[in-house]
Amino acid sequence: MSAPASNAGYDEWLDALADGEGYALVCPDGHGSLPPRRVCPECGSTALSEEPLAETGTVETYSVVHVAGPRFADDTPYVNAIAEFGPVRLTGVLRGAEPATDAVEIADRVAVGDRVAVGVEERATDGDPLVVFRPADGE
Amino acid sequence: MTDVRVAGVGLTQFGSHPDRTGRDLFATAALRAFEDAGVPREDVDELNYGNFMGALAEHQGHQAPLMAEAAGVNCPSTRYEEACASAGVAVREAVRTVRAGEADVVLAGGMERMTNLPTDEVTEGLAIAADDLFEVRAGVTFPGAYALMATAYFDAYGGGRRDLAHVAAKNHANAVPNEYAQYRKEVPVEKALDAPPVAEPLHLYDACPITDGASALVIVSEEYAAGHDVDAPVAVTGTGQGTDRMALADREHLARTPAADDAADAAYADAGVGPDDVDVAEVHDCFTIAEVLALESLGFFAHGEGIGAARDGVTTAGGDLPVNLSGGLKAKGHPVGATGGSQIAELTRLLRGDHPNSERVADAEVGVAHNAGGTVASAVVHVLEVAE
Ligand SMILES: [Zn+2]
Numbered sequence: 001m002s003a004p005a006s007n008a009g010y011d012e013w014l015d016a017l018a019d020g021e022g023y024a025l026v027c028p029d030g031h032g033s034l035p036p037r038r039v040c041p042e043c044g045s046t047a048l049s050e051e052p053l054a055e056t057g058t059v060e061t062y063s064v065v066h067v068a069g070p071r072f073a074d075d076t077p078y079v080n081a082i083a084e085f086g087p088v089r090l091t092g093v094l095r096g097a098e099p100a101t102d103a104v105e106i107a108d109r110v111a112v113g114d115r116v117a118v119g120v121e122e123r124a125t126d127g128d129p130l131v132v133f134r135p136a137d138g139e
Numbered sequence: 140m141t142d143v144r145v146a147g148v149g150l151t152q153f154g155s156h157p158d159r160t161g162r163d164l165f166a167t168a169a170l171r172a173f174e175d176a177g178v179p180r181e182d183v184d185e186l187n188y189g190n191f192m193g194a195l196a197e198h199q200g201h202q203a204p205l206m207a208e209a210a211g212v213n214c215p216s217t218r219y220e221e222a223c224a225s226a227g228v229a230v231r232e233a234v235r236t237v238r239a240g241e242a243d244v245v246l247a248g249g250m251e252r253m254t255n256l257p258t259d260e261v262t263e264g265l266a267i268a269a270d271d272l273f274e275v276r277a278g279v280t281f282p283g284a285y286a287l288m289a290t291a292y293f294d295a296y297g298g299g300r301r302d303l304a305h306v307a308a309k310n311h312a313n314a315v316p317n318e319y320a321q322y323r324k325e326v327p328v329e330k331a332l333d334a335p336p337v338a339e340p341l342h343l344y345d346a347c348p349i350t351d352g353a354s355a356l357v358i359v360s361e362e363y364a365a366g367h368d369v370d371a372p373v374a375v376t377g378t379g380q381g382t383d384r385m386a387l388a389d390r391e392h393l394a395r396t397p398a399a400d401d402a403a404d405a406a407y408a409d410a411g412v413g414p415d416d417v418d419v420a421e422v423h424d425c426f427t428i429a430e431v432l433a434l435e436s437l438g439f440f441a442h443g444e445g446i447g448a449a450r451d452g453v454t455t456a457g458g459d460l461p462v463n464l465s466g467g468l469k470a471k472g473h474p475v476g477a478t479g480g481s482q483i484a485e486l487t488r489l490l491r492g493d494h495p496n497s498e499r500v501a502d503a504e505v506g507v508a509h510n511a512g513g514t515v516a517s518a519v520v521h522v523l524e525v526a527e
Contacts, residue, residue, distance in 0.1 A: 062290055064336065066336045066339070069262040080277070080338070082287060082387065089389070091387070092277045128276075
C-alpha cells in the first residue's frame with residue numbers, strides 16, 4: 001500500500017487517541033459523535049465541542065474475525081469489538097486476550113460488559129495505525 | 140396515481156461465471172424479462188440499474204448507458220448504488236416514476252460480477268459498504284459486522300448458533316428446486332454447525348456465497364398493461380425506504396435495524412396492509428442473523444423473538460409464513476447489485492404460481508420483499524399483491 005492520503009479531522013483525532021487524549025464531539029444536548037463533523041447527527045446542532053473520552057470503556061459486542069481483506073491478512077484471527085466510552089462508541093481490535101483464538105476460548109477471557117482502555121497500535125499486516133482496546137488495568 | 144404492475148421478470152443463473160462480463164449478464168436477464176413480459180424493448184421509457192462494486196470488479200464506472208446498450212433499449216438510464224440494496228432502490232424509483240405518470244414502462248434491476256476477483260479482494264470490496272475511517276480501518280469486515288450484531292443479539296435476547304443454523308438449513312432446502320439458485324443442495328443443521336468460522340459467532344454456512352448474476356423486471360402502469368393486452372397479475376402496492384447512521388457503533392441498538400422498520404412501516408402504509416396480512420416474504424439474509432433482524436423489523440416478531448422462527452418451523456416452506464422460498468441470498472446467491480430485483484422477481488413468480496415453490500403458498504395474495512444495504516444503514520421494502 002502507498003502512504004495513505006491525509007484525512008483532516010480524523011488524523012488529528014487518531015493522533016490524540018495515540019497520545020492518550022482521545023476525544024468525542026459533543027453537542028449541547030450531550031449527543032456524541034466522531035470527527036470530521038459539522039452537524040450533530042442526532043439533533044442537527046452545529047455547536048460541537050471536543051470533550052475527553054471516558055477513561056475506560058465497556059465492551060458492548062465482539063467477534064473473532066478469521067477471514068479478512070488483504071490489509072488485515074497477517075492480523076487474523078483477531079477480536080473485533082465495539083466499546084462505549086461515554087458519549088460515543090468506538091470500534092477497534094481487542095488485544096490482550098491472546099493466545100485464545102476462537103470464540104469459546106475468547107469468551108473465557110472477554111465478555112460483553114468488560115472494561116477496556118483504548119489506544120493506537122500498529123496493524124500487524126502493514127504497520128498502519130489501528131484503534132486497539134486492551135483490558136483495563138486491574139480487571 | 141396509477142397502479143404499478145410487474146409485467147415480466149428475468150434472471151440469470153446465479154453462481155460462478157468468472158468469464159462472463161457484466162454487460163452480458165445484464166443483457167441475459169433483461170432479454171428474459173422482455174420475453175416473460177411480452178413487452179417490446181422500444182416501449183421502455185427508462186432504465187433503472189443497480190450495481191455496487193463494478194468499478195472494482197470490472198474497472199467500469201458509468202454503467203447505465205453500457206447496460207442500456209446491452210439490453211437493447213434507448214432511453215434515459217441511471218445507475219443506483221446503495222450497497223446491497225442497489226437494485227431495491229432502482230425498483231423503488233421505477234415504481235415512483237410510473238406512479239407519477241412520468242413513464243409507462245421502466246426496465247429495473249441490477250448486476251454484480253464478483254467471482255473474477257480473488258476472495259480477499261471481494262472481502263475488501265464488500266467492506267467499502269461500511270464507514271472507511273471508523274470501521275474498515277478498525278478491522279470491520281462485512282461478515283464481521285454482522286457477527287458483531289449476532290453477539291449483541293445473543294447477549295440482549297438469548298439464542299445461539301443452533302438457531303442460526305436452522306435458518307441456513309431452511310434456506311438451503313428451499314433452494315433445491317430453484318433452477319436459478321447457486322447452491323441446490325441441502326445443508327443439515329449439524330453440518331452448518333461444524334463448518335469453519337468466518338467471523339465468530341458466524342461460520343461458513345451463516346454467510347451468503349460470492350455470486351455473479353443479474354436481475355431485470357419490466358415495470359409498467361396498469362393502463363399500459365390493459366391497453367397493450369399485457370398479462371401482469373402482480374401489482375406493486377407498497378414501497379418504503381429507510382436510512383440509519385452509517386456505522387454500526389453509532390446505532391441506537393446494536394441488534395436492531397430501524398432503517399428496515401421505517402421502510403416496512405412506509406411500505407405497509409402505502410399498500411394499506413399490515414404484517415398480519417403477509418403470506419410470503421423474501422428477506423435480505425446476507426447472513427443468517429440478518430434474516431432474524433429482518434423478521435423483527437417487518438413486524439412478524441417482536442424484538443428478540445425472531446431468533447427461533449426457523450427452528451420452530453414458522454418460516455419454513457411448510458410453516459405459517461414461508462420466508463425465502465427462493466433459497467434467499469444464503470443459498471440462491473447474492474450478486475450484490477442484482478439482489479433487490481431478484482427478490483421481487485422471485486416473489487412475483489411465487490405469487491403468479493410459476494415458481495417451483497409456488498405450491499407451498501398456493502393461496503398467497505400478499506408478499507413482502509426486504510432488501511438491505513451494508514449493516515442496514517439502508518433498507519427498502521416492497522409489498523406485492525395479486526391484483527387479478
Ligand atoms: Zn445533538
